[in-house]
Amino acid sequence: MLEKTATPKRYLTAEDSEKLTPVHVVWEITLACDLKCQHCGSRAGHVRNRELSTEECVDLVRQFAQLGTREMTLIGGEAYLRKDWLKIINEISSNGILCTMQSGALNLTDERLRQAADAREIPLIVNATVSALFVDAGRVIRGVEITRPDGTRDALGCQALTLACNGYGGAPDLVAKYIPEMRHASYFGHPGNCGDAVLWGGELGAKLDHMSGYQGHGSVAHPHGILISWAVVMEGGFQVNQNGERFSDESLGYSEQAAVVLAQPQPGCIAFDIFDERIAAIARQFADFRQAEELGAIIEAPTLAFLAERLNVPPPALAQSLAEIEEARHTGCPDRFGRRFAGEASLAPPFKAVKVTGALFHTQGGLAVDGTARVLDASGKPLPNLFAAGGAAAGVSGPSASGYLSGNGLLTATVLGRIAGQAAAASLQRTAPASGQGIAL
């Protein structure tokens, strides 16, 4: 159940309404833009003749501060195309107003993002790994140890900590322990995701939930390592193993299909997606598919028999697989795996195929959290100042790959991440500054 988080600053109070306070200001600070969107309501593109000077902008921010404004959102054009955009951000923050920005982000480079964070006086440390947590006897996190690529270490104090270091897809021992059916799968997420959140949580007595849940994908071109859109299957294609035989109801979903493909006869834990030019035309809208074609991963043949030869699978078996599908299409009954083909177009020459394997995209199990992203211990009690979001926290997919729905990964990264950030910030206002050294985990 979701609990109410800290109220966003821009929410109107009765007093705001009474005083007509301009609580949230959306400010188009320039019409200069590096995009040419047809739908642009501002008709942005070029700088206006008489845009405000830096001094006028600073003065305006101060006036809004006096009027009680609590949040200013910079838009454009593209706010970052103004030379003084960082000064404006800094002025807004220095006046105690929350500064946010909307952007098409075409040229919002890492450097610009870092400068914007600096302007809001948000310290950022990159290229460092958190190697230990400092925790006191009351399970309060007092700080973290970071290790830089050259091996140097620093200790940083904290009053609250949000773990956003994803799950354990990059830790083969943890994958084998919690998701044994995926122990041979390639991991497609960031290799630095080695399960630190669940390991630290375990030491702190945190509850772990749904550790066997994950997002898999049963259609990654092998050996190219390129995602082949599941549209290839759902638009009427199918999968066969190296014997040319169907082995599953592919329509159940790409996530659970990863383990099914990996369970196919050795060598290789591979399968073939079989489709045709009509389906390829649909899949070409995805850059991955186009790249797979450029790299020669997509195999084409004028007849099914010739395709079987090119795949090195027995031609009669492949022909039989397609015949069974045609039968199911014709009768409207489900095939022997339960998949329905009624209403779908028959595959037509030239036929296409791609050799695929199953891959692990990310783990969905993790630290149990409450509605404000606070990490819970085994008894369901929140740890004093530890929060988790993204893949570090248990997701909403349940304990198996079949519970994963597209979007569940980014849901916990973005929505729970925002909730965690807000709740951690709100907790700082309630707690006294941390002091003293803890024990390193």
Ligand SMILES: Cc1cc2nc3c(=O)[nH]c(=O)nc-3n(C[C@H](O)[C@H](O)[C@H](O)COP(=O)(O)OP(=O)(O)OC[C@H]3O[C@@H](n4cnc5c(N)ncnc54)[C@H](O)[C@@H]3O)c2cc1C
């Ligand atoms: C190929 C692919 C396709 C996907 N498609 C979708 C999709 O269509 N929809 C969807 O919702 N989700 C999708 N996902 C999943 C989604 O990307 C993840 O769920 C999401 O990125 C998780 O966000 P996160 O911030 O928790 O972790 P990440 O984005 O993985 O970031 C975690 C970061 O933490 C760093 N880190 C780890 N440990 C430490 C440490 N000790 N110290 C410092 N840094 C550390 C890592 O290096 C990494 O940079 C996909 C994933 C993959 C791999």
